[in-house]
Amino acid sequence: MTPHRSTRAAVFSAGSWGTAVAKILADAGTSVIVHARRDEIADAINTTHRNPGYFPDIELPASLTATTDPAAALAGADFLVLSIPAQSLRGNLAAWAPHIGTDTVIVSLMKGVEQGSHLRASQIITEVTGVGAERVAVLSGPNLAREIMDGQPAAATIACADEGAAHRFQKACHTGYFRPYTSTDVTGCELGGAVKNVIALAVGIASGMGLGHNAQAMLITRGLAETTRLGVAMGADPLTFAGLAGLGDLVATCSSPLSRNRTFGTHLGKGLSVQEATAATRQTTEGVKSAEAILALARAHDVEMPITGVVSALLNEKVTLGEAAAALMQRPPKPERCPPAPRPRGPPLRRLHPPHPEVPDHARIRAVRCPDRRHPRPGGVDDHRLHPPARPLAALEDVLPGHVHDHHAHRHHQGRPHRARERLRLPLPGLLDPRPAPAPDDPRPPHRERPVRPGRRARPRPVRPR
Numbered sequence: 001m002t003p004h005r006s007t008r009a010a011v012f013s014a015g016s017w018g019t020a021v022a023k024i025l026a027d028a029g030t031s032v033i034v035h036a037r038r039d040e041i042a043d044a045i046n047t048t049h050r051n052p053g054y055f056p057d058i059e060l061p062a063s064l065t066a067t068t069d070p071a072a073a074l075a076g077a078d079f080l081v082l083s084i085p086a087q088s089l090r091g092n093l094a095a096w097a098p099h100i101g102t103d104t105v106i107v108s109l110m111k112g113v114e115q116g117s118h119l120r121a122s123q124i125i126t127e128v129t130g131v132g133a134e135r136v137a138v139l140s141g142p143n144l145a146r147e148i149m150d151g152q153p154a155a156a157t158i159a160c161a162d163e164g165a166a167h168r169f170q171k172a173c174h175t176g177y178f179r180p181y182t183s184t185d186v187t188g189c190e191l192g193g194a195v196k197n198v199i200a201l202a203v204g205i206a207s208g209m210g211l212g213h214n215a216q217a218m219l220i221t222r223g224l225a226e227t228t229r230l231g232v233a234m235g236a237d238p239l240t241f242a243g244l245a246g247l248g249d250l251v252a253t254c255s256s257p258l259s260r261n262r263t264f265g266t267h268l269g270k271g272l273s274v275q276e277a278t279a280a281t282r283q284t285t286e287g288v289k290s291a292e293a294i295l296a297l298a299r300a301h302d303v304e305m306p307i308t309g310v311v312s313a314l315l316n317e318k319v320t321l322g323e324a325a326a327a328l329m330q331r332p333p334k335p336e337r338c339p340p341a342p343r344p345r346g347p348p349l350r351r352l353h354p355p356h357p358e359v360p361d362h363a364r365i366r367a368v369r370c371p372d373r374r375h376p377r378p379g380g381v382d383d384h385r386l387h388p389p390a391r392p393l394a395a396l397e398d399v400l401p402g403h404v405h406d407h408h409a410h411r412h413h414q415g416r417p418h419r420a421r422e423r424l425r426l427p428l429p430g431l432l433d434p435r436p437a438p439a440p441d442d443p444r445p446p447h448r449e450r451p452v453r454p455g456r457r458a459r460p461r462p463v464r465p466r
């Protein structure tokens with residue numbers, strides 16, 4: 001926490017999080033210049049040391065200055081800190097790229113996935129600027145900007161393929177109230193930040209519908225499970241999702257009324273249309289724009305994300321609130337965590353994991369396959385790719401056409417009415433169908449045990465993919 005004014009950071013955006021991170025950096029002793037897109041905001045920061053657009057009541061450090069000129073902001077910058085809406089990153093960055101220095105480390109604060117390309121911010125940065133992964137970092141964690149502006153303690157994770165770059169930014173933003181940790185798991189940190197926004201929408205919806213803390217905790221916990229599944233499939237370290245950028249951010253966002261995503265969800269849960277909820281929201285709500293892109297990633301990686309699926313369907317106004325809740329609750333029963341998976345037969349893993357520059361091939365394969373098949377996979381994640389769900393997701397398939405990849409249903413139910421599907425077609429009597437969840441169509445118990453001969457110890461039998 002030693003002052004180091006010789007370190008320079010250019011923060012691109014004078015929005016909520018950009019302003020808060022600029023303040024953190026300045027308080028940590030870094031020399032900071034903010035790039036605002038509006039003259040009046042830049043002028044106010046320079047003259048009154050306040051940001052009237054976002055935090056009119058908070059005095060900013062006097063050392064913090066602002067400009068609307070990207071070249072001036074980027075001159076001599078050690079760090080370019082980006083904090084604009086993820087969907088607007090590509091176009092803006094293309095205009096700023098010529099001014100980025102050859103040694104400048106680019107730090108993304110953004111928690112969204114681009115529509116159409118389905119890329120995360122760090123990938124867009126690499127693509128647009130041509131800068132190598134060793135110079136692209138992300139900062140993510142439970143960081144509600146308002147609390148940080150009030151000087152309340154918080155922590156975050158800075159991830160970069162180059163640990164040295166992460167350490168340098170850690171030093172540049174470490175203050176008495178902000179404690180950054182480092183990591184090399186860029187994919188995991190970014191996915192944790194992007195998917196939690198969608199889960200926060202779901203929790204907000206539940207809260208707006210008047211559902212209680214049990215329901216909200218269920219969404220948080222199962223939301224974490226589906227985030228981890230996607231992350232592991234994309235080469236992330238499962239343990240990242242137990243950290244600040246995973247569970248930490250998920251809990252903060254899903255439980256705080258300060259969260260824009262949770263608040264947007266609450267509006268929907270109270271019966272506002274998507275259009276009305278958008279009109280009631282002034283600031284960036286990344287989950288609304290990212291839900292469909294995240295679902296597309298889930299499909300591409302053959303991962304189940306039922307909560308993201310229903311949120312996306314609600315945002316597209318394809319289902320009602322009651323149908324969405326029923327679709328989640330009437331999914332066929334399954335174990336909370338899948339047991340150790342056998343070595344997968346069928347298509348090689350390589351086909352399911354398209355190469356990615358950030359993750360060496362051997363690491364990707366190690367992340368999902370334990371060399372000793374008697375042991376759980378690292379992190380014990382219930383990973384649909386290696387252990388397909390015992391029963392189909394037919395209930396969800398009806399409300400989310402095309403989402404569910406259901407090998408079991410294809411094998412066993414072709415040409416026959418599906419009980420779960422039939423059930424959903426019935427008009428829902430209330431918010432939730434009070435009838436019991438559909439009985440499994442598969443008469444086999446989830447895990448058959450072999451009869452054990454006296455004197456011999458039972459050994460687990462490899463589970464056949466269904």
Ligand SMILES: NC(=O)C1=CN([C@@H]2O[C@H](COP(=O)(O)OP(=O)(O)OC[C@H]3O[C@@H](n4cnc5c(N)ncnc54)[C@H](OP(=O)(O)O)[C@@H]3O)[C@@H](O)[C@H]2O)C=CC1
Pocket residue numbers: 013014015016017018037038053054083084085086088092109110111112143144145146282283284286
């Ligand atoms: N707020 C928070 O607590 C946190 C936010 N984040 C993430 O930070 C990112 C930014 O969010 P946040 O600061 O909250 O958003 P805000 O809505 O508060 O601010 C957005 C900023 O981006 C600018 N902006 C908006 N649209 C465009 C555009 N099309 N082109 C260029 N600039 C634009 C705005 O300028 P103007 O004021 O002129 O409209 C403003 O400076 C998001 O990805 C979010 O998920 C991450 C952690 C915490």
Ligand SMILES: O=C(CO)COP(=O)(O)O
Pocket residue numbers: 111141142143144145197200249252253258259260261262284285286
């Ligand atoms: O990312 C955040 C907290 O970590 C902010 O969440 P919202 O964008 O939902 O306000």
